[in-house]
Amino acid sequence: MYRGAVLDLDGTVYRGRDPVPGAPEAIERLRERGLVLLFLSNNPTKSREAYVERLGRMGIEAAASEVLSAGTVTTRYLAEHHAGDSLFVIGSPGLLEQFDEADLAVTDDPEAADALVASYDHEFDYDDMTDAYRAVADGGAFVGSDPDVVIPAGDGRMVPGSGAIVNACAGVLEREPDHVLGKPSPEAVEMAREAMGVPLEDCLVVGDRLNTDLAFGERAGMTTVLVRTGVTDDRRLAGSDLDPDYVLDSLADIDAVLDL
Numbered sequence: 001m002y003r004g005a006v007l008d009l010d011g012t013v014y015r016g017r018d019p020v021p022g023a024p025e026a027i028e029r030l031r032e033r034g035l036v037l038l039f040l041s042n043n044p045t046k047s048r049e050a051y052v053e054r055l056g057r058m059g060i061e062a063a064a065s066e067v068l069s070a071g072t073v074t075t076r077y078l079a080e081h082h083a084g085d086s087l088f089v090i091g092s093p094g095l096l097e098q099f100d101e102a103d104l105a106v107t108d109d110p111e112a113a114d115a116l117v118a119s120y121d122h123e124f125d126y127d128d129m130t131d132a133y134r135a136v137a138d139g140g141a142f143v144g145s146d147p148d149v150v151i152p153a154g155d156g157r158m159v160p161g162s163g164a165i166v167n168a169c170a171g172v173l174e175r176e177p178d179h180v181l182g183k184p185s186p187e188a189v190e191m192a193r194e195a196m197g198v199p200l201e202d203c204l205v206v207g208d209r210l211n212t213d214l215a216f217g218e219r220a221g222m223t224t225v226l227v228r229t230g231v232t233d234d235r236r237l238a239g240s241d242l243d244p245d246y247v248l249d250s251l252a253d254i255d256a257v258l259d260l
């Protein structure tokens with residue numbers, strides 16, 4: 001008997017603005033079976049409340065306490081480890097709002113920065129790379145919000161995500177980031193553990209991406225379910241050393257796992 005499920009959002013529950021067919025009903029059935037649910041996205045640009053609204057528009061009811069994102073995890077990590085530090089942030093307005101709500105100190109002056117935070121930023125350009133270099137070339141902390149190199153755009157095609165920008169900064173700094181939050185980081189596992197309130201070992205993780213969702217589940221000791229509605233095709237699956245416990249066409253088929 002599973003006691004809970006961690007559900008990825010993009011590529012698992014919805015694609016762009018539309019729910020995956022049958023996903024809202026499947027989520028309802030998970031609730032009816034009494035499973036604790038957590039929606040966990042690696043998209044760092046939105047607050048918990050924004051996800052609640054987005055899910056609501058698709059007919060999926062969720063409480064803010066049932067949502068975590070790379071933005072939430074990054075914000076808490078910074079509040080715990082870099083409170084009072086001046087942060088130079090390459091990121092979206094939505095991420096900066098989350099930092100602001102947590103009273104993190106953000107600076108526009110790279111020379112005054114104690115740490116660099118790299119994340120998805122649609123306006124990212126050469127000057128940002130210069131600033132990233134100036135912010136922490138002297139050895140300050142370098143933090144990424146999440147490792148997703150490509151992400152699905154509204155039209156379903158892939159575009160560069162936070163991971164691409166983290167990698168660009170790593171390129172000019174000639175070093176890897178000190179921490180990358182989001183899935184599959186230990187910090188995300190810890191926040192999920194607290195939010196769920198049941199042992200993660202008794203829970204499912206359902207997601208479409210091997211190196212984030214499945215790696216997260218493996219790290220947490222969960223039963224892992226890969227869905228085919230997102231970024232992972234058979235070729236990628238065959239080439240990966242991550243081995244999902246179950247592979248489903250869609251979240252809509254989740255009962256097949258629950259009924260085993």
Ligand SMILES: [Mg+2]
Pocket residue numbers: 008009010011012207208209230
């Ligand atoms: Mg996904």
